[in-house]
Amino acid sequence: MKKNIFNNIFFQLFIYLFIVINLIIQNNYTNINTTKINNIYNIKNCKNKTLSNVILKEFDFGDTTVKLENNYTQIYPLRGIIGVPENNQNHPIVFLLHGSHFLASKNNIRVNERYDLGLRYLVDNLAKQGYLTISVDVNGEYINSKDPSYKLSIDLFNKHLTNLTKAINGLDVGYGVNLNNKGDISNIVLIGHSLGCEGIQYITKNQKEKGKNIIKALLCLTPNYSSLINDISLADIPTAILITELDNNLDGKTLYNNMRKDITRNSWTILTYLKGAKTNYFNDNLDEKDLFLNVHYKTRKIIKKDYLTKKQQQDFLSKYSLDFLNSIYDKENISNEFKIHDNSLETLYGYEVLTSLTMPSTKYTFNSYTNNLSYSF
Known part of the structure; x- marks a missing residue:
């Protein structure tokens, strides 16, 4: 009798331990599978880590000169x-070129409007995700009309690139921060805003002519191409074009169509139309008085209601630009919301959008403006 009781107690204890062990294993398994990776940047040795300590530093190398047409010297x-990431990885490099906007003085190129500093938020965001990011002052390009070929933009980029290369190689050239081995000079993405979109096309063309393939992709924010839009030699590298609804200049749509129709093009192109957004809110140093509204939106009489705030618009660009960059360098680590190929996509990061995608390698095109799928061979 006592033996049976002992066996029964032993059996119950065994069952109890079995249940407890299984619960522990289950909980551990659940925790492993529900652990959220907060960072989608994953390139080289910098894996799944948000770089919280980023150095933001303004720099000034002084004035320089370039000879333009008719031997005119521009100062x-x-x-x-x-923006410099915290660790010593050879990070991809991003250059930001602002637009022309409005300048207080055309007689003094060192104007007060520092539109390069208006992109500080984007420099900070991309640097935190592991991109060595630089926003450069391009005001000199827009003051003088003697530079239709963007020679100044090319000269400006090349001089910045020279200084950056020296700094990455360990020389102190005046950035005020140690850049030794911080960047990969062979992996560069250019982001241009407004007229800056034209500048990045010419810069890329110039690099190609010199036999360099260091520029891997372009992001064009509300492009303004004026009369050159149908004549400019477009770079055959992955390109994203972002246009805004509250804008009377939708050159980005024409630019996209030109790329889409180019049968010699090998690189993919995406066009994103952001509803309720305006071209100048991508730059912190521009405000509503600089807004150009398209005629259609004026007639709706609900402009204020439909505006995205500056904070919302910059939130969208921060997420969009990061996903675009990650799509270039690591296609596996892109936000689940960045489904630009999805023909039912109506929102992106919670904002209303329309998207179009062209992939020449498959000759597949989806156009959200017409909601049509097409194949060309």
């Missing part, structure tokens, strides 16, 4: 702001 400042 312009070589300055900007740089």
